[in-house]
Structure formats: structure tokens, C-alpha cells
Amino acid sequence: MLETLLEPLQYSFMQRSLIVAIVVGIICAVVGSYLMVQRLALLGDAISHSVLPGLAIAYLMGANIFVGAFVAGIISTIFINLIRTRSNIKEDTAMGIVFSAFFALGITLITTIQKDTKIDLNHFLFGNILGVTAADVRDTLIIAFIVISVVVLLYKELLFYTFDKLGAQAVGLPVNLLDLGLMMLIGLTIVASLKAVGVILVLSLLITPAATAYLLVERLHQVMFLGVAIAVTASIAGMYLSYFYNLPSGPAIVLVTSGIFILAFLFSPGQGVFTHPPSNSGQIAILKELKGLILANRR
């Protein structure tokens, strides 16, 4: 058994990809907790899709693709805010407009340049964790160090700000700076995750571990710690599944994460569908839910 588990680790590419998967899982769970409590899941999706043209342009110019992606993410949030503040268009609509436009531009650019270079659009969309280099590992570790340091150092201010923006502003906390800091954290985390899962699935790593932990514990730092534990478990399990059954790594990690969420959703002591039925009639909760759904559809 142990031998089987150690087998993949003899390959240095597996070591590197495991490290990246774990580190990315950790920072996604932490930063994703902020996204979830602020109801900004869609923003995470918007930024992750928007970094694509930045990746392509950086690649063309021979610049660091992390930097390119980050710049594109920042520009997209600026556009989103511009549309939102200069018109009556709501934030989610603005996000939808900007991120789909950026995404389309990114796909166009990459498709154009991949004829002449050996890059692969699929690697950007779905990640290419088995292809991470030592430099990628280094960059990921640096980003993780920055993200975790900022969260630890600003924890009490960010808790106050994300819970009660007006209250935090009223005592004179620099809320615009805190907001900018959070956006930076989100951008950095997404950029660091691209190699592992790509732009399309990164949302799952951001949101699902945090949401799963939220079903089980009651304070933000507990959500973060449990989210990290869930993410690390899913990263390791996903990588092994992908190694032994020859599955794509990113989707394997996401599927394990989603599986853990389903377990928590059904069996959470506080809020589970099975453990915490909405009413105390004798019927099994899940059957009732189903019946409710069917009846609701008929109406």
C-alpha cells in the first residue's frame, strides 16, 4: 500500500505538481473564504476568465506570464468598476460583459499565436499541472507567501471590513485600501492557480472548499483552516487519482472537492440535508425535498 502511494513520488514532475497542487489548494481556500462571505463568487469567475489575454500577450512578448495575467485581471476589474459607477448597469451585468469580452479576446489571441508557437490553448483553459517547471514552483511559493502573509497581518481589519463595510469605514479604517488589497489577493491567487487547473475550473478551488467548511464551522478563521484541510486532501487525492487512472489532473482535483462538498451538504451536523431536516415530520428529508421540487415544477 505504502509502496503504491510512494511510487508516483519517484518522478520529479510528480513531486513538483503535487507541491503546486497543494499550495494552490491552500491559498485558494483562504482567499475563496473572503469571496464567499462577500458574495463575490462571480467576481472570481470574471477575473479568472479575464486573465487569458494577459497570458497570451505576455507569452508573445516573452514576459513572465504571471505578470501578464495579473495585469489583465487588474484591467478587467477597472473596466467592471467603470461600467458600474458611470452607468446604472448593475455589477453582475458589468462583470458578465467584461469577462466574456476578455475571454473571447484571449481565445482569439492564443488561437492565432499557437499556429507559430508550441503553446496549447487547452493548457490555459484547463491547466497543465504535470508540466510545471521548477520556476513555476518557485513563483507559486512566492505568491503563496505573499497571500498568506497579507491575510495573517490584516486578518482583524479584513474581518471587520468584509463583515460590516460601513462600520469599518465609520471608525476610519482605509476601506478603499483594504478593498484593493483583497482584489490583489484574489488576482494573485487566480494567477498562481492557472497552471494547476486553468482559468475555467479555478472558481471551484476558490469557492467549494470554503463553502464546504462554511457548512461545518462557524467562524471565518475556522472556515479558512478547514477549507485548507479540505483543499489539501482534494489536491493530493486528485493527483493520485489522475496518476493511477490516467485522468486529467485539474478536473480530478475539482471532482474530489465537489464530492467532499456533497458529503458536507448531506451530513453536516448543523445544516445537512439528512441530519437537519427542515421540519420534524416522519418523512425522510431528501424525499420531501424531491417531492417539493417536483410539485413546484408542476405548478
Place this chain on the structure above:
Amino acid sequence: MNGTAAIAINNLGVYYRTVEALHNISLEVLPGKVTGVFGPNGAGKSTLVKAMLGLIPVRVGTVLYDGQPLQNCLEKVAYVPQRSQIDWTYPVTVWDVVMMGRVRKTGWFRRFSTVSHRQGMEALAKVQMEAYKNRPIGQLSGGQQQRVFLARSLAQEADIFFFDEPFVGVDQKTENIIFNIFHELADLGKIILVINHDLGESITNFDELILLNKELVAVGDRKEVLQEENLYRAYGSKVTFFSEMSSHLAA
């Protein structure tokens, strides 16, 4: 100077984009009094408080505290927003919320001191919520939630207190606890500004009233402000309000 200065609002005007929300408001909020802000829905009560604190931009006018812009003295201000501004499903406990009152005093990159912990505990005891210290905020009744926010403002050791509709969805016990604390704070010379809309019996707990409807309708001592004519101008139609006479009979 502690606790003796007033807040002076001069010619305050606030717009949301092109819509005027407050017009030419000038008044003083006195220390040592419990001041109520009354007016119909949409009168601009919340807007007034937000504009005073600089939470929304001010078109014209000044808000001074002790001769300085109030916005420069925010560390002395405790503000409890309207219930609807808070996400009650947020994963925080009562203790987490109370300790938010200590964030500014603690300063960047530091952990809460033992003094802060003691302040937090004392504040919780004052609103009779010690037993709920580790409860998630979402599992409390409306009155208990409001008391936790009051505790947060007490933990802040502020000189100026702003409460936006603290009595909405609150039980009688909580209302009594909150008013008692308001009066204690007033006796210490603090500034207490409370937005309310209920013209019922509880109005006798306020020393001063500000009656608002986009413009200032009346300000001053409660009995002077509570004239039928003022209420008519503020609320636009005949309103029934609590009469001081029957309160004396009941008491």
C-alpha cells in the same frame, strides 16, 4: 475637552447622483443628551448620519466636532448601521463582532491586548450577553443581535455614538437595556444620536429630537419639537403620536 464638545452641522446638502436627499441642514447635536432623529421612510435619516461620518460624499456644508471636521476624529465615533446592512449569515461569533470595536485602537499588525479582551468582556456583560459569547451571530434573536452591536460600540470607548434604527425587531427587554445604556452614556457627557421612526411611548426616552424630511423640520427639546404642526410637516399627513399627558397618567 472630553465629552463637552457638540457636533455642529452647517448648511449640509447631499445628493445621490442627481437626486437631492438632504437640503440645507443646519443643527447642533449636544453632548450629554440622547438625541433622536425622526422622520418618515426615505426622509434621509440614514443619509444624514452617513454624510456626517463621510461614508457618502457631501455636496455642500460642513460637519464640525470641537471645531474640527468630524471626519478627522473618526476614531472617537462608534456607528451601528441599520439591520439590513449586515449579512447575518456571515461566519462570526458574538465575540468576534464585539472585538471589532477594538480593531482601530489595537492598530495595524497587532493582536488584541489583554486590556482589549477585558473591554470586550465588560461590554458584553453590560448588555447581558456574556452567556452568548461563542454563539454565531446568526443564531440570535433580533434584540440580542442589536445588543451585540451595542456592546461593540461600548468596547470602542467612543465619545460619539450613532445608531441607525436600533429598535427595529427588538423585544421590550432589549429596548430597556439599550435605553438605560444610552442614558448612562449621556450622563458621561457622550454624544448619542439615535435614528428611530417609532412615534410611540418610547419617544419619551429621548431628550432632544431632530425632525427630518429632506429638510430640517424641527430640532430641539423633545416637548418643543413634538408639536402637531411639526409632525404634520414631517410626516405629511395626520399622525398619531404618543402624548406626554397620557404618559403621566400611566406612570
